[in-house]
Amino acid sequence: MSTDKNPKQSLVASFMQFLNEQLGNNELTDDAKESIEVAIQCLETAFNINPVDGSLPSKKPLLDIFASYLENNKEAESAKVVVISDEDKAKADVLKNEGNELMKNGKFTEALETYSKAIQIDGTNPIYYCNRAAAHSKLENYQATLEDCKIAIKHDPNYSKAYCRMGLAYVNLGDHMRARDCYKKAVELDPSESNAKNLELAEQKIQEEQAQFSSGFxxxxxxxxxxxxxxxxxxxxxxxxxxxxxxxxxxxxxxxxxxxxxxxxxxxxxxxxxxxxxxxxxxxxxxxxxxxxxxxxxxxxxxxxxxxxxxxxxxxxxxxx
Known part of the structure; x- marks a missing residue:
């Protein structure tokens, strides 16, 4: 294979070699291997590249390059340190308190917007995400509730209320098994009576579903x-x-x-x-x-x-x- 390819051809040639290596994967079906062969032929034609012969501009396999990139990117992300000034923290906390008052008064859309403003100022505080999740839940935006709970837990893996609120979102989505697992984690972090009750209710729902499937279908x-x-x-x-x-x-x-x-x-x-x-x-x-x-x-x-x-x-x- 010629080594004077432009970067685009080199990338495609590396990908073609990766595909060619997959033809030896015994876990793939014959149909899957046939599809890979067709893909290689299409790439050869589209980018004017000779069939893969094992010699590539880069001696490092494409999969290794990609894995290295992911690892470096992960390290770069973890190295990022966000510093929030005390003044900004105070502003965000005022907005959080305003959002709480709006929630009490049933103004859930306004509360959601207020929590979002707090997050724009300080996106590191898990309470703001968990509170916005509560507003999403009141507005029946259960997928958005889950996403905010996930972010809250990412910032604080021991945030029991975020797990509990995630459990409620799964209940409202009819997924009582995932709800049960969230409540289990909430009880592990905070064995309060309310958390234990939620776990009990989720387990009861699972038992009812199993009984319904067995006899009520x-x-x-x-x-x-x-x-x-x-x-x-x-x-x-x-x-x-x-x-x-x-x-x-x-x-x-x-x-x-x-x-x-x-x-x-x-x-x-x-x-x-x-x-x-x-x-x-x-x-x-x-x-x-x-x-x-x-x-x-x-x-x-x-x-x-x-x-x-x-x-x-x-x-x-x-x-x-």
Whole structure:
């Protein structure tokens, strides 16, 4: 291979070599390998590059270069130190207190905007993110609630209220397994009565879902509904749906599985057995919701609708816990 390539050709040639190396990966299917070969041919044609022969402008493999970049970037990020002046901290705290008053008066949109102003001044204080999460929750912006809780936990991994508020967001999203794991972490950090009660409620909801799945699923209603059966037939022609259903059945047959991990900023992970089966089922339901929301409404009659949790959404007033 010629070594007088411009930087763009060198990059593409390195990527082509990486793809060529993947052809020896025994974990890939024959179809996947065929797709890789097609990709290599397309890159050869598009960038006028000769077939990969093992000689590249850079002796270091592309994957190693990328891994090195990620490590250096991580070190650079951790080296960043944000210094907030005492004056700015005081201004941000005044805005936080104003937001708390707005929350008390039911002015949730105004409170959210006020907390956001505090964050613009001091983006290092986890209380501001957790309080804004409370405003998002009141406005039923549950995904935004989760994101703010994750940021709060990133700044303070021991912030029990952020875990608790994240648990409430998952409850409102109908994901009681992740809610349970968040509440477990909240109880670990702060074994208060309210945290313990929230954990108990989440565990009860999971038990109800498991019992509902075992005995409350009305298969007859589905089998007798031609629209649902046609929809099921269409879904089964989608390879992604078939793979997901295969995973569902594998988890269902797995029996007893390991315990779920602790709730973290990225969301608790699923364990094995019925818990994993239910969580995969939720993912499948989301796919169905996107594909045909009207039919999903018909399916809801066969399942029990998720309930609400009992956690409060009062913003923090003082220092972080």
């Amino acid at each position: 009305n298969l007859g209603n589905i089998l007798n509904n031609p629209n649902l059966m046609n929809f099921a037939s269409q879904m089964m022609t989608d390879p992604n749906m078939r793979n997901m259903l295969s995973g569902l059945m594998s988890n269902a047959m797995a029996g007893q599985g390991g315990e779920q991990g602790e709730g973290g900023a990225g969301g608790p992970g699923a364990g094995g057995g019925l818990d994993a089966f239910l969580q995969a089922g939720q993912q499948f339901a989301q796919q169905m919701q996107e594909a045909n929301p009207e039919l999903v409404e018909q399916l809801k009659s066969a399942f029990k609708k998720p309930g609400d949790g009992g956690q409060d959404e009062n913003p923090d007033k003082g220092g972080q816990s």
